[in-house]
Amino acid sequence: MPRFRHPHRSLAPLRHRDYRLFFLAYLISMLGDGVWLVALPWVAMEMGGDSSELAMVVGAEAVGLISCVLVGGALADRYPRRRVIGWSFAASSAVLGLLAAVHLVGGLAVWQLVGAAFVLGASAAISGPASDALTPDLVPEENLHSANALESTVRALAVRMVGPALGGVLVAVLDSLGIIVINAVSFGLAALCVALMRRGGGTGAAAGEEQEAGTVSYREALRYLFGERWLWVLIVWSGVVLLLQSGPRQVLLPFLISGRLGGDARDYGLLVAVTGVAAVAASLMLGARKPPRDYARRMLLAWTAGAASLALIVFVPSFWLLLPLAVVYGFFSTVGNVYWSTLVQTVPSAVRGRVISVDWLGSLALVPLSAVIAGVGSGRAFVVTVFVLGGTLPVLMTLATLRWVDLKALRPPGDAGDAGETDGEPGGQPVAEERAPQPVP
Incomplete structure (x- = not known):
């Protein structure tokens, strides 16, 4: 058996409509993260913040991320995962929109940026586990490896290369208000992509129903x-x-x-x-x-x-x-x-x-x-x-x-081999599904 697949198979996950929409939302959100990574220090400095206040902003986002990540995992198992992701993106868009509105009337201060950073971190903590958990519901298990490789490619390009470069350009041509608005729009577009997803196959999360996991x-x-x-x-x-x-x-x-x-x-x-x-x-x-x-x-x-x-x-x-x-x-x-x-x-x-x-x-x-x-x-x-x-x-x-x-x-x-691949909708179950815990009465 050849070690390399036909080149088009690396894009096999994109054959599925719901995964294409999910992948587009992921791409948009990663680009926004890359832009924000570079733009945030300049936004804080334009607000009159110094290095210690910038550290507070960055620290607030980290605190939001760490403190809410277990909540995000629970929500991802309790409610439809695409809904959890969509509302998280919408919340990020809303808080950035509110930040832009305050900025527009001339009242934006560093402490408000700190509060927004905490919310953005908490939103990432909620959408992140749900996103990782949703992927197996959207593609057959033999395509799961390729789907993660695709997402890794996007993350490396968007967060480490294209996003920061784009952020540098935007900082040079726009003020902090424009940067905040663009990031708010990016989260809104990502939420829209998730909202357009149909009810996929797999577990309750993909079907848009309350999961059996809610009783575990x-x-x-x-x-x-x-x-x-x-x-x-x-x-x-x-x-x-x-x-x-x-x-x-x-x-x-x-x-x-x-x-x-x-x-x-x-x-x-x-x-x-x-x-x-x-x-x-x-x-x-x-x-x-x-x-x-x-x-x-x-x-x-x-x-x-x-x-x-x-x-x-x-x-x-x-x-x-x-x-x-x-x-x-x-x-x-x-x-x-x-x-x-x-x-x-x-x-x-x-x-x-x-x-x-x-x-x-x-x-x-x-x-x-x-x-x-x-x-x-x-x-x-x-x-x-x-x-x-x-x-x-x-x-x-x-x-x-x-x-x-x-x-x-x-x-x-998908260890059974290429013979198990299909161009149809996702239907395979994870290999560890046989060891699932029993719901607690």
Whole structure:
């Protein structure tokens, strides 16, 4: 059997009308996020804010995201998922519209921007798990891997490359009011795309009905999660790796480029762009490639390869030697993320939203602590220690995981082969559906 599929099969998920609309909503919202990432500091500065007030705005969005993500998972299992996503987008559009109206009458202050940022973070926390949980309801399971590769491509292009570039252009030609209005319109268009979706196949969430999952308590959902060793171990694995790596990448790396390697902001931007290009390349490759049978093991090894590149950063003698490491990190971390997104979507639909929300929380909760740890010291010995530990401990964790968790038992969706593919509507069930928890009376 050839390892690569026919090129058009990477676009197979787009054959389904509801998924096309969902994908368009995803694309619009990701572009808006990319624009807002660049524009937000300039909007805050135009309001008269300083660095500490900008930190409050960014922190408020993070607080909204972390504090509401478990609520988002519960809503995704209790109510129709496309409705949860649509109302979340509509809420974001409304709060930005209100912000624009206040700005128009000349009363906008930084504290109002902080409040809006919290709402936007909470909205993302509610729509994110629902979006991840909805994808398996919109495409057959043999197309799920390609769907996640498509979404990964869009995320890398929109958030890391096109969105920030567009944001820079808009900041140059528009004032803060125009930026806020454009972002409000983008969320409104995304909500409209979701509203145009029909009642899809699959579980209650896709059919527009109240889910059976509403009778499955959070206790039972957590019992399922912790009963699946591979699931909770890999969530913990990724959370610890982000604790080790996110702070050094975001806090210490810019200072390393500026101080030791004599670079500037343009060099740092180039490094981020190269990482994004590698992520796009990985996503496109995965979309056209048949999922391997040892799906989970390759996922873990890809994550480890991406993480290990961090240990070498502090030893390179020039900025240009950082670029190959950025390629390794961007490529392999994206491969691992696409595999993981697909694998976690095979959990039973009744608990899928809550499991995904726990995964989100595990990924997000320790990121602020990682930044605090990275900011403790700036000496050469401290920086070397932090980067080396961040690159080597994941390797040891992977070796322990491979011995303790039976990853061979996990199979990718649609593992029966190409013969199971169909051009019809989604009808396959996730491979883990047989292990669904029983509803609590």
